Amino acid sequence: MYPKINDNLFIQEASSDASETEVEYRSRIAEVEDEAFLIEIPMQESNGRLKKLHIGDELSVYFMTEGGIKNYFYTHVLGFKEDVIRMVRVHKPAKDEILKIQRRSFLRVSAELELAARTAAGIRFLVRTEDISGGGTSFMTDISVPLEMGDHLQCWILLPYRNGSSEHAQFEAEVVRMKKLENGRSLAMLKFVNILDGERQKIIRYCFERQFDFRNR
Incomplete structure (x- = not known):
């Protein structure tokens, strides 16, 4: 199951900097393409800081679905689109690359x-x-x-x-x-x-x- 337009995404950068990998950012899907999602610039909710991304950056992402299920996937930045707001184009994973974790059970x-x-x-x-x-x-x-x-x-x-x-x-x-x-x-x-x-x-x-x-x- 893919996230839909307006769904929130929770993002961490897959960085070699351990302090950066601990920071969680929030974004939203603005558009969906055949091979990509267009998302808003991710923002750190605690302080409103925007995350500066570059082409090729790897991201660990999850989104929530009904019943408190977290759906995890990996993606990377493909580019950007300038519109009313600037959007980030990220790779759309295959459906079988999205892992579901129930709220009260954990992946072992x-x-x-x-x-x-x-x-x-x-x-x-x-x-x-x-x-x-x-x-x-x-x-x-x-x-x-x-x-x-x-x-x-x-x-x-x-x-x-x-x-x-x-x-x-x-x-x-x-x-x-x-x-x-x-x-x-x-x-x-x-x-x-x-x-x-x-x-x-x-x-x-x-x-x-x-x-x-x-x-x-």
Whole structure:
């Protein structure tokens, strides 16, 4: 499903500058062409600053549809059109390149990410995740890291993005399941119980990029 004329778009630049990738801009679709969307100059809502774009700039975009569904896609700037207002022409993705994420469910992807954790008893350990979503993550563990259902962990995870930049996301998680495996290890499954929205958005962005890469292999 494509966005329609007058639909709002929420945009982040896929920049190597980590501080710039965290800024979200808002725009609106003014016209739709066969191969492109014409959008208003994106504006940062907190301060009214307009985003200066250049041909070739890569953008991560989402728009909302009924039921609170976020529809994500990647695009890039093709050019500009001078009319009553200046508009930005961006590439129109194929329909199967638009990923839908339900409001109360999160896209889960396989991912080997570096996760540092600390238990309530102060035990610190470093693991690699098995998968991750905006709602939780899982990792392999053994008897050297004694974990039980209900344990709370303070966690820091390293998220590498497509543009070469990396960010840490911090959260508190609860162990909701321990699954024993034949090799003597266990799979610890966590859900996020205390996470700032900005930290969750970092993880959702990573999941979206990861899924986008899977689809294009």
